[in-house]
Amino acid sequence: MGTHRVSDGQTTGGEMKKFLDLFRRSALERRMQEEFAHHMEMLVDEYRKQGHSPEEATRRARREFGSPELQKDRHREARSFPWLEDLFADLRLAMRQLRLAPGYCAIAILTMGLGVGANTAIFTLVNAALLRNAPFPEPDRLKELTKSMKGRIGWPVFDSRQFLEFRDRATSFAHVAAMRDKGNINWLKQDAAKEIRVMRVSADFFRALGIEPQQGRSFERAEEGSNSAAVAIVTHRFWQTQMGERLDQALNLGGQVHLVVGVLPANFPPTTTEVYLPMQVRSIQDGDNIQVFGRLKDGVNSAQAAEECTRLLHALAKAEYKRQPPPEMGITMEPYGSSDGRGYKEPLVLLSGVVGLILLIACVNLANLMLARATVRGREMAIRASLGAGRFRLARQMVTESILLSGLGGIAGLGIAQAFLTLLVMASPVPIDKIWTIKMDGVVFGYAIGIAVMTGLIFGLVPAWLAGHSDPMEAIKDGGSKASSGKSGSSVRRILVIAEVALSVVLLLSSGVLLRGLMDLMSIPSGADESHVLAAQMSLRGERFDTSAKATQFFDKGIERLRLIPNLESVAVTSAMPLERGLNCSVVVPDSPDRPQDLKFMNWRYSSPNYLDAMRVPLLAGRYLNDSDQATAPAVAIVSDTFAKRYLPGKNPIGANVIEHCGGKISRTIVGVVADLRTDSLKSKLVPTMYIPVSQAADDIIKAAHTWFPMSWMVRTRDAGQGIAARIEAELRALDPMQPIQEFHTMQSFRLEAVRNERFLAYLVSAFAILALVLASAGLYGVMSYLVTQRSMEFAIRLALGAPGTELALGVIRHGMGLASVGLLLGALAAAALVRWLGSQFPNMVDPVLAKDIWVYAAMMGCLILAVLLACLPPALRITRIHPNEVLRES
């Protein structure tokens, strides 16, 4: 006998029909109504036929038929997937409930939107900068060579000699390539000049990346030979938009004609660079200017490559350099492109942490909100529970509600993130949208939805759990005031508030430390006398000022005119002011005790003879430049203290001979030594610098300087110098109307320029800290409000018994302050550890010395206490306004 089958027949066809029926719900509902109505009518008719009165007939029919609602439910359950139906029902109910409480809804969505939005925005940046992969073949085989010391990563720059060593001797790589000199250059076409961005690269650059030019060819080794290699490779976009898709052109870049020999494919990752020029590779120890990367050979891993390169580095140093790199210095392999993210990794990590904390605070606020709401609806929940709604069903409904809220909050968050990103890109001192492609792609969306949903789940569970533990009868009796609270509710709220305060404290202290670091940076002296100094920047690109003679003539006339302006103490001209970058060049110091024939690194500036004097840079030996140092006179130079100490230690620098290698070899005599001036990187090492009278500069270097940098007309006024800028502009325009002044700068603005990244970071973190404080205060206010309401009965009684209202109010404030203090303590402890981490990640900016930081901490604590007071005040004041009679009557 075969197996007995009880037919339950779940065929696929049946499932499909069930599923489709989901969508025909209203039609089916209607049909059901009609059938039931018909059935009822027939039943009533039947009973009437039996002789019952209409009412009796109806009554019997109804009894026989059963409760229509119950029938409908059973009907529904049979019809389709019951859980899905329940979900829809829950959602509909949730939407209706939320519409009934728009205030709560708005605050919840806003809070979540802020939390999710901030996080999503920062994550977008992190994704763009650190996580996404470059679209090269096997991008994980591309490694940047980076110097590292004791595990800390340094800048990935080398000098030419080192690059050649890696390229020719390192066996770990299939290709080694280099790049340098990313900057602007003037492209002259048909009498109009346009600034474009170029970068110099070694011959194997594109080969190493694995990219073949779409048209034409890549660079060849031979083109690395001389600086006048007159070829160029352009990006696809450049070729399309600027060259009209024709290849038969030569580009006049900075006065030099380059033949375009190749066009890059369209999918080459966009950077700011539009045209690539060949790099001059010489076997010299020039400054650390070159970035080196390589493609690992098959079968070689990063560790092996790093070890080989470290060995090569030290071997080279031993053989060729007098100065040995410290033995702990090694080479590590970093992913290609990470140096673009270098210097951004730490700020991004910090910002990620900051917005993470903000999300936590927002979550705490949400939890409080939902708890409050659960309280309000406690009575409703209790009634529903007593009517037979299962605990699980109730809990599920609350979770659905919070998921719906978090969905809406997530959408709001995406909008806020977009707005925030736009703001960030606008305000950022660094053109981050050019360096990375910043867009909210699938990964970012997933992230945003993920945290929104997770938040909703977690913070729907808290009140749901509490609701599940309430006793329905008690809730109904108390009129719902204690339904989801009682002891457990209050203490949960208190803990949440403490957590919020602690998190805010952490953020506040961190931002305080950053701000103080910023202030420290800003107060680093430049080395010159900065009072009443104004600089007018002018770009002298082009043929009209490409020789020393032309420039000198122009400057002389200009200075003459400017001297006519009353109230000026001094006037001068320089290619670079203090706190600005000069030109990086090489120099040979034959009198140097250390490798006298080798090229050494130096920073070069030209100026009018009286410049150093005008800037009141202390003269340490010899003399300043003066008017007798003309083109026809012996070539002289002034060097900085670091120059003298590093290259002529133990010798008298005055009278020493130096050979300037700056686009031409010029032998000069040192006539003076001045104190060091800081360049545009305030906290980094001092740089050996040389100052040359402009009349004695080589033409090539003048042309290069004017191509890359604007020069400055500098004036020092006797007093505040009102209206000086206008006068200067007028005079110089009269001198040469075709040369506009680009910008006016004070020393302060140079300094602000120099710290613009640190400034941005510090202000950004501070803005977040303020946001956190506002959110936390709002949370604290909410909780104190609730506590007061909960104890209103008690307060009413005490007031009726004669207790002064102010005393009760003070008690509440004390309670709030008590909570805040616990939070403050916890937060301070956490912050102490965090501050130390900040010091390690941002050594340029943060120097966590407790003594210096104390007053920062005090100031931040003061802010917090003030905010807490403000948050506690309104609820406390409410107490004083309680009318005992009303409250007692209400119960």
Place this chain on the structure above:
Amino acid sequence: MKTKQEILQGTLDLIILKTLDTLGPQHGYGIAQRVQQVSDGLLFLNQGTLYPALIRLDQKGWITSEYGPSDNNRKARYYSLTRPGKKQLVEELQQWELTVSLMAKLLEAK
């Protein structure tokens, strides 16, 4: 005999299919009345049992339904057996007879 709600779902399907086979197209009330009659009042299909079963059978494609006028000209929904439904009815009848004989043998055995 157990009555009312405690009928196996499978046998309910069989009853409805058989009723429709006998009566031809019929509406829900008619089916319930017929079953009540034939079972001499012992089997009373509560509407909560009948209608879900009708929907279920409809979804499985064994019966189909359409509107039609009932007595006193009210609009009612008439269910009728489909071809696959007829096949299913035959199968189920066979199964039922097997079950009955199996139970008889088992219960008689000492």
